[in-house]
Amino acid sequence: MIAFKDFNIGEEIVKALSNMGFENPTPIQEKAIPVALEGRDMIGQAQTGTGKTTAFGVPMIEKMDMSQSKVQGLVIAPTRELAIQVGEELNRIGQNKGVRTVPVYGGQDIQRQIKALKKRPQIVVATPGRLLDHIRRKTIRLDEIHTLVLDEADEMLNMGFIEDIEAIMAEIPSKYQTLLFSATMPKRIQNLAERFMDQPEVIRTKSKQLTVENIEQFYLEVKEPQKFDVLCKLLDIESPELAIIFGRTKKRVDELTEGLLKRGYSAEGIHGDITQAKRERAIKRFKDQTTDILVATDVAARGLDISGVTHVYNFDLPQDPESYVHRIGRTGRAGNKGQAITFVVPREFEHLKNIEELTKHKMTRKIVPSYDDVLEGIQKATRDELLNAIEEQDLQKYKRVAENLLDEYHSVDVVAAAIKLLAKEPDRTPVKLTAVSPLRVKKVGHKGGKGGGGNRNRGRRGRQGDRKQGGGRRRDDRRSNNRGQKGNRKRRNSNQ
Numbered sequence: 001m002i003a004f005k006d007f008n009i010g011e012e013i014v015k016a017l018s019n020m021g022f023e024n025p026t027p028i029q030e031k032a033i034p035v036a037l038e039g040r041d042m043i044g045q046a047q048t049g050t051g052k053t054t055a056f057g058v059p060m061i062e063k064m065d066m067s068q069s070k071v072q073g074l075v076i077a078p079t080r081e082l083a084i085q086v087g088e089e090l091n092r093i094g095q096n097k098g099v100r101t102v103p104v105y106g107g108q109d110i111q112r113q114i115k116a117l118k119k120r121p122q123i124v125v126a127t128p129g130r131l132l133d134h135i136r137r138k139t140i141r142l143d144e145i146h147t148l149v150l151d152e153a154d155e156m157l158n159m160g161f162i163e164d165i166e167a168i169m170a171e172i173p174s175k176y177q178t179l180l181f182s183a184t185m186p187k188r189i190q191n192l193a194e195r196f197m198d199q200p201e202v203i204r205t206k207s208k209q210l211t212v213e214n215i216e217q218f219y220l221e222v223k224e225p226q227k228f229d230v231l232c233k234l235l236d237i238e239s240p241e242l243a244i245i246f247g248r249t250k251k252r253v254d255e256l257t258e259g260l261l262k263r264g265y266s267a268e269g270i271h272g273d274i275t276q277a278k279r280e281r282a283i284k285r286f287k288d289q290t291t292d293i294l295v296a297t298d299v300a301a302r303g304l305d306i307s308g309v310t311h312v313y314n315f316d317l318p319q320d321p322e323s324y325v326h327r328i329g330r331t332g333r334a335g336n337k338g339q340a341i342t343f344v345v346p347r348e349f350e351h352l353k354n355i356e357e358l359t360k361h362k363m364t365r366k367i368v369p370s371y372d373d374v375l376e377g378i379q380k381a382t383r384d385e386l387l388n389a390i391e392e393q394d395l396q397k398y399k400r401v402a403e404n405l406l407d408e409y410h411s412v413d414v415v416a417a418a419i420k421l422l423a424k425e426p427d428r429t430p431v432k433l434t435a436v437s438p439l440r441v442k443k444v445g446h447k448g449g450k451g452g453g454g455n456r457n458r459g460r461r462g463r464q465g466d467r468k469q470g471g472g473r474r475r476d477d478r479r480s481n482n483r484g485q486k487g488n489r490k491r492r493n494s495n496q
């Protein structure tokens with residue numbers, strides 16, 4: 001087995017990785033780090049939660065010239081939370097070398113970011129819109145960039161984002177190395193990417209399946225009006241440590257969160273219309289397990305690395321099969337186990353098939369649980385709590401009362417009464433969500449690459465065929481790019 005010290009990288013980085021608890025590289029790191037160190041352009045595809053951040057972080061940080069005081073590395077990520085998270089990880093990897101990374105994203109006070117950029121970090125991690133804003137204000141200069149990373153590259157190159165990315169690339173005057181990473185890389189996006197890369201090495205880890213084996217995948221056929229009650233039943237039975245529930249729209253996420261709160265669950269929602277401060281607070285509370293359930297649109301589907309997420313529920317099917325891969329990948333990370341449960345209304349089975357075709361994995365059917373199943377689940381959870389107390393708590397003070405009780409009553413009756421009192425009865429407060437119509441299957445003329453899903457170009461401008469060769473690095477493309485970008489971005493994110 002190879003160790004990080006076997007790579008051609010500085011001692012400070014090896015030490016930092018060791019501080020982070022990383023001794024041996026994951027398969028994608030083992031393959032990608034040497035190629036990226038050679039300075040070649042690269043497309044790296046590996047399953048969710050397998051360490052892609054470090055796979056690009058290590059070579060990038062290795063190449064930072066500490067005698068230089070300009071931004072040398074740029075990472076672009078599709079969401080704000082991901083930009084923050086990647087920034088934190090790069091700061092950890094660079095901690096001993098003195099490499100500083102600053103995140104720059106929408107929704108945060110721009111003056112604060114300008115101040116941070118003035119302190120000359122070596123690396124900037126940004127969301128596209130805010131980065132363009134800084135470029136226009138001339139509060140960031142990209143003339144010394146030698147490494148550009150697109151994390152979640154396929155998402156970044158999807159139609160709503162490509163013009164932003166091209167506008168950013170056009171701002172980098174020097175020759176630079178481009179690294180693209182994602183757990184999914186539809187063929188059409190790979191082709192598109194290769195056009196503005198220099199003979200990229202394509203690195204994939206060997207797995208046949210697109211999803212990791214340690215995620216158990218289930219589907220459940222359920223009619224729209226029953227979804228919420230079924231979800232609550234599952235939550236009661238499975239009592240997840242941390243769960244993420246994905247809904248299709250912002251309104252759906254709001255309604256779901258409210259419904260769960262009404263029924264006594266500890267839940268918080270995030271989506272694109274929630275203020276950034278609130279979004280960050282929600283993630284923080286979820287990370288430190290103050291909140292058990294995060295309800296989210298696809299804004300939380302990609303890249304987020306939160307340990308302790310045991311369950312992912314697709315309350316609504318995702319629009320693209322790729323999105324399914326990323327959503328369920330919020331669990332089962334870094335070798336941990338997880339469960340993914342997907343609700344399908346009867347008219348959506350074709351989408352389920354598309355997903356299975358992409359992931360090369362068959363989901364297991366789960367039956368809607370009965371009321372008795374729920375009671376059993378709740379009692380089991382209560383039993384576990386009791387066992388925990390027996391093993392871990394000091395019960396000395398309670399033993400006298402216990403002995404007295406047992407002198408008078410049958411032991412089974414005493415324990416049964418204790419369980420009854422401790423067990424949370426299922427909460428049946430009525431909750432009604434606005435119905436969401438089933439996903440439509442939109443036939444497209446051509447099969448878009450491996451996944452071949454029916455509706456993958458939904459709502460996006462079908463313009464990629466028009467793109468000129470190598471257009472990404474041409475300055476003269478910029479104006480028109482900028483003009484198009486706002487409307488596009490809005491369209492792309494309007495549901496998230």
Ligand SMILES: Nc1ncnc2c1ncn2[C@@H]1O[C@H](COP(=O)(O)OP(=O)(O)OP(=O)(O)O)[C@@H](O)[C@H]1O
Pocket residue numbers: 021022023024025026029046047048049050051052053054182183302303304305329330333334
């Ligand atoms: N070499 C390593 N040894 C042990 N743990 C690691 C190693 N590399 C990364 N990890 C851990 O694995 C987890 C997943 O890493 P990361 O977020 O980079 O995955 P990813 O491949 O980018 O996933 P996604 O496709 O969801 O973005 C993190 O918690 C990270 O700390």
Ligand SMILES: [Mg+2]
Pocket residue numbers: 052053151303
């Ligand atoms: Mg990632």
